[in-house]
Amino acid sequence: MVDGSRPVWIGTSWKMNKTLAEAAAFIDRLSAAPIPRSVQPFVLPAHTALAAARARLPRDSPVRLGAQNAHWAAEGAWTGEISMRMAADAGATMVELGHSERREHFNETDQTIARKVAAALDHDLVPLVCVGEPTEVRDRGDAESFVADQVTAALARAAPGSVGACLIAYEPIWAIGARGRPASEVEVAPVMSAIATAVAELTGGGRACALLYGGSVSVGNAAELLRSPHTDGLFVGRAAWDIEGFLALMRVGAAHVEVNCASQNNI
Numbered sequence: 001m002v003d004g005s006r007p008v009w010i011g012t013s014w015k016m017n018k019t020l021a022e023a024a025a026f027i028d029r030l031s032a033a034p035i036p037r038s039v040q041p042f043v044l045p046a047h048t049a050l051a052a053a054r055a056r057l058p059r060d061s062p063v064r065l066g067a068q069n070a071h072w073a074a075e076g077a078w079t080g081e082i083s084m085r086m087a088a089d090a091g092a093t094m095v096e097l098g099h100s101e102r103r104e105h106f107n108e109t110d111q112t113i114a115r116k117v118a119a120a121l122d123h124d125l126v127p128l129v130c131v132g133e134p135t136e137v138r139d140r141g142d143a144e145s146f147v148a149d150q151v152t153a154a155l156a157r158a159a160p161g162s163v164g165a166c167l168i169a170y171e172p173i174w175a176i177g178a179r180g181r182p183a184s185e186v187e188v189a190p191v192m193s194a195i196a197t198a199v200a201e202l203t204g205g206g207r208a209c210a211l212l213y214g215g216s217v218s219v220g221n222a223a224e225l226l227r228s229p230h231t232d233g234l235f236v237g238r239a240a241w242d243i244e245g246f247l248a249l250m251r252v253g254a255a256h257v258e259v260n261c262a263s264q265n266n267i
């Protein structure tokens with residue numbers, strides 16, 4: 001739960017969208033917009049737009065940029081891939097790993113994701129580790145253990161002291177994309193708690209990862225989802241690809257922090 005001592009993360013992956021011109025238009029609008037101090041925004045462009053986005057953002061912009069994937073190897077004969085070093089060189093300070101679309105269509109496994117998490121940390125990139133269960137796992141009541149196991153596996157190669165630097169995004173597969181069903185806070189909360197427990201076991205009670213929720217997030221359900229325990233932010237696809245949508249979601253995030261601070265101070 002965001003309590004005002006940490007910013008609320010509001011971020012988007014553009015997935016396989018936006019030409020250079022479209023990326024530039026979004027970044028220019030974002031650069032000119034007021035960004036609430038209580039929000040940590042991030043944008044994950046396609047690799048082709050990463051360096052251009054970095055070049056257009058003001059140096060002192062609070063917006064973080066990241067890659068949507070990168071390989072664990074430092075360099076070499078890996079046709080079609082980019083390395084963590086190349087992502088950082090292009091302007092990334094974070095890297096998304098293990099999205100369900102990559103697990104499903106590009107054969108990402110818990111093992112390859114763990115290698116990538118370790119490589120990202122070695123290059124001072126914040127890994128944004130995506131986890132989430134398919135419908136059939138939820139239907140048989142195993143969502144919490146399934147997702148907790150994914151978290152434990154993804155962080156298996158990270159030193160306990162660096163686990164807290166990671167972000168974890170819980171994205172139930174059945175909630176993602178145009179055919180997804182938006183999740184309710186009641187469905188999300190137990191899984192977020194299971195993730196927090198899995199992380200605490202790895203860190204021995206040390207610095208916890210920030211936990212994000214993603215999957216059919218919209219301006220309409222963002223406030224409800226942010227109220228879920230252990231939720232430090234939102235990871236958004238479609239609803240944030242338009243700059244007005246992204247800015248609106250940031251305003252929801254800022255309002256959420258304000259309400260939490262006020263209730264903690266009994267205002």
Ligand SMILES: O=C[C@H](O)COP(=O)(O)O
Pocket residue numbers: 013171175176177178180214215216217235236237238239
């Ligand atoms: O990367 C973001 C997630 O896959 C969620 O996408 P969505 O908000 O379009 O459902």
